[in-house]
Amino acid sequence: MKELEKLFNRIVQRVNINLRELNFDISPFADQLVPPDQMSKFYAFYGITTDHPLDLHFEHSALAGSYFLGKCRVRNSLLYKSDIRGDELKRKDHTFTFNNFTLTLTRDEIIDIEDSALVKTLVHNYSHDPETHEKFFIKNTLAMDYANIHGAPSDGCFLGPFATVDLTTMRDCIIGAYSYIQAGEIYHLKVDPGTIWVNSPGNFNFFYKYLPEDLERYVYLSPDKVPWGILIDFIEERKNQFQRVFDFVNLKAIKSVPETASLDRYAVIMPNIKIADNVLISQRAYLENSILGKGANAQENCFIINSCLEGYNVTAHGAKIVESDLGANVFVGFNSFLHGKKGSRLQIGQDCIIMPHTIIDIDQPLEIPAGHLVWGLVRNMEDLLTNSMSLEELNSVESSFTKGRLHFEGKGALLVKAFQDRIHHILLANGAFYEKGKNAGHAQRNQKLSLNTIQPFQFGEKEGMYPNIRIFP
Amino acid sequence: MDNFLVRDLMVPISEYATVVVGTSLIDAVKALEQAQETFTMSKYHHLAILVLDERGQVVGKISQLLALKAIEPEVTLKFEIERLREFNFSDAYLAQLRDLYRSHGKIMSKDSLRQASVKKVEEFMQTPSPGEFVSETSSLDTAIHRLVTGTHLSLLVTRGEKIVGILRMPDVFAAVFHKMTALEKAP
Numbered sequence A: 001m002k003e004l005e006k007l008f009n010r011i012v013q014r015v016n017i018n019l020r021e022l023n024f025d026i027s028p029f030a031d032q033l034v035p036p037d038q039m040s041k042f043y044a045f046y047g048i049t050t051d052h053p054l055d056l057h058f059e060h061s062a063l064a065g066s067y068f069l070g071k072c073r074v075r076n077s078l079l080y081k082s083d084i085r086g087d088e089l090k091r092k093d094h095t096f097t098f099n100n101f102t103l104t105l106t107r108d109e110i111i112d113i114e115d116s117a118l119v120k121t122l123v124h125n126y127s128h129d130p131e132t133h134e135k136f137f138i139k140n141t142l143a144m145d146y147a148n149i150h151g152a153p154s155d156g157c158f159l160g161p162f163a164t165v166d167l168t169t170m171r172d173c174i175i176g177a178y179s180y181i182q183a184g185e186i187y188h189l190k191v192d193p194g195t196i197w198v199n200s201p202g203n204f205n206f207f208y209k210y211l212p213e214d215l216e217r218y219v220y221l222s223p224d225k226v227p228w229g230i231l232i233d234f235i236e237e238r239k240n241q242f243q244r245v246f247d248f249v250n251l252k253a254i255k256s257v258p259e260t261a262s263l264d265r266y267a268v269i270m271p272n273i274k275i276a277d278n279v280l281i282s283q284r285a286y287l288e289n290s291i292l293g294k295g296a297n298a299q300e301n302c303f304i305i306n307s308c309l310e311g312y313n314v315t316a317h318g319a320k321i322v323e324s325d326l327g328a329n330v331f332v333g334f335n336s337f338l339h340g341k342k343g344s345r346l347q348i349g350q351d352c353i354i355m356p357h358t359i360i361d362i363d364q365p366l367e368i369p370a371g372h373l374v375w376g377l378v379r380n381m382e383d384l385l386t387n388s389m390s391l392e393e394l395n396s397v398e399s400s401f402t403k404g405r406l407h408f409e410g411k412g413a414l415l416v417k418a419f420q421d422r423i424h425h426i427l428l429a430n431g432a433f434y435e436k437g438k439n440a441g442h443a444q445r446n447q448k449l450s451l452n453t454i455q456p457f458q459f460g461e462k463e464g465m466y467p468n469i470r471i472f473p
Numbered sequence B: 001m002d003n004f005l006v007r008d009l010m011v012p013i014s015e016y017a018t019v020v021v022g023t024s025l026i027d028a029v030k031a032l033e034q035a036q037e038t039f040t041m042s043k044y045h046h047l048a049i050l051v052l053d054e055r056g057q058v059v060g061k062i063s064q065l066l067a068l069k070a071i072e073p074e075v076t077l078k079f080e081i082e083r084l085r086e087f088n089f090s091d092a093y094l095a096q097l098r099d100l101y102r103s104h105g106k107i108m109s110k111d112s113l114r115q116a117s118v119k120k121v122e123e124f125m126q127t128p129s130p131g132e133f134v135s136e137t138s139s140l141d142t143a144i145h146r147l148v149t150g151t152h153l154s155l156l157v158t159r160g161e162k163i164v165g166i167l168r169m170p171d172v173f174a175a176v177f178h179k180m181t182a183l184e185k186a187p
Helices: A003-018 A036-040 A230-236 A239-247 A381-386 A391-395 A412-429 A442-448 B025-038 B064-070 B075-087 B091-104 B110-117 B140-150 B169-185
Strands: A044-049 A055-059 A067-069 A071-075 A078-080 A083-085 A095-098 A101-104 A110-114 A117-119 A122-124 A135-139 A148-150 A164-166 A168-171 A180-182 A184-187 A195-200 A204-209 A220-222 A225-228 A273-275 A286-288 A290-292 A303-305 A320-322 A324-326 A337-339 A346-348 A359-361 A366-368 A372-374 A388-390 A400-403 A406-410 A449-454 A469-471 B018-020 B048-052 B058-063 B133-135 B154-159 B162-168
Touching (some): A003 A117, A036 A078, A168 A180, A204 A412, A225 A230, A290 A303, A381 A388, A406 B091, A442 A449, B018 B025, B025 B048, B025 B064, B140 B169, B162 B169
Parallel strands (some): A055 A071, A067 A083, A078 A117, A164 A180, A180 A195, A286 A303, A303 A320, A324 A346, A337 A359, B018 B048, B133 B154
Antiparallel strands (some): A044 A449, A095 A101, A195 A204, A204 A406, A372 A388, A400 A406, B048 B058, B154 B162
16 A cells, blocks of 8 residues: 555554544545546645745655645645635734733644545634634644635635535534635534535524525535536636646736736636726636636635626635626625626625625525625526525524524624624735735735745655655745 | 332333334324223323334334424425524524414425324434333432423333333322322322
8 A cells, every 4th residue: 555545544544543433434425536647746835925924845745736825834634726825824023802802823823734634625814713823724624625714713624526624623523515614613513515604603693504305406415426516617617727837837927907906826817807906816717718806815716707807806715607797895705606608797896795605606686786785596586586585685684583494593693793894804814905005915925926836756655645845945 | 118119100011002113204103092992090191202123122102292393394494594503693693584484385285194104213212212111120319300301291110221201290299299299188
């Protein structure tokens, strides 16, 4: 047995030990997750920039096609085409406030990945765990295709395809496919596929669950098959375009990008793209025949096709926007799938909040009025009426309501404020408000980024593994 | 009376309402009615039906409450409400949700009654818990203790491995308070 296989088997065992109480065996899902021959095919790469401290430490790991930025340690782990973005980690002397506690960091925060397998997974943001503010840990964890681990330290967890855990510490949990969890802390919890749960204890609790028969058309995971569904097919159909940008060391620069905007070298840019000032296009984003107005952003694994984004739009990690027109300040949450079609375009009015993991898949034109919150599955006007609410109405909710498959308890105004504050923070961090040298963010800073590659062993017992390396200035 | 044993108060299983696994709710209720008509040992009617497997072993019990629960529609929704507890929803919200779902699903309608009547007993029977058994040679003290601590309406009476009868709470209640009344009258 080669080293790579031994490593993977060890990770599977460790995750299974953690999930024994939930009686969950990840082995059937892990079996075909990463064909070993793929692990020696792709180089890993890392960014060098003056804006983020660099310290990378790789030990007994396989890193095929993965990207690293900032401070990160990877031990006994297998990462496949994953993005480990440490550009929002906390820095030394940063003051961290939690409830009535205030702590000052004695050193820079680091992403620490150990005994884990991450496949096409995005790791971003910083640890929101009040007990480990200097370490964003991910251990004994298996994350499947297009999962997002966003500010969410993890120990002993399984994340299904397209699962997102956001600003939440998780221990010994199973997060089903296409579920989105933002709940602070979760333990020993099994989350069914298609669960959207946003909980701020004492403030609000938002819970929606897709009907399994509706969700399985889009994402389906079973022990005896690789993940399949419309979302997987959608990405597969565009896979070759990504291959092109990863195959070439130097790509021709696109001249039409304004100086204040940033277009990542590993984004796919198809014909007819207009990019305004302060736009941020992250790596593995895919743009085709679209307009991005001032301050708009397209984060990792986004797809924007035949669409127009008026400006200051947040398109969060993994969101897909097709044949749609979005007004200003529209937020599209993680992994949402907005699927208009030719002759059946989707129009979204300004200031709308499309909740994470929302699916809008229409065969008739649909217009979402300005200032609405939209969630769940929307296929037509009838669904929209059930799965949306004006922000004004939501602001007036004082205790609870049930609408369709949505359960809400708490104050609606606090949910609205939490999202609006976060959208503003994202735009600020991304440099959307940059003006005359002030309010610079990722869009301006990422221009000063260069990339280096590292290669795996190509032969022998260690084929597919990477040498132990420490990279620091 | 002080020396009463469980077997002195139990109803033999042959006189009790029993059905086999696979019986429908409506047939189980008919079996209960029939058993009540033929049972004359006590003024108290049988309130439960025992479910037997193919070997004649008791594998479950159906009370009137369980039968009523079985005819409540929207089982899936009820399950979902219970799961919401894991996701930090308050008891007040869950109670409100139950009322909401109840108002949607009418119980006393032809459709839901017809649907419920064909449900198999094993879908809603209660499997006996370890504290629900008592030996036929046990004292009444032991039986009362088990009824009270387990809040059971009846106990299954055993002889070795075999279930030979059922000890009903009304019979125990009557025996206890008969003795109490007798003591009051005594000099």
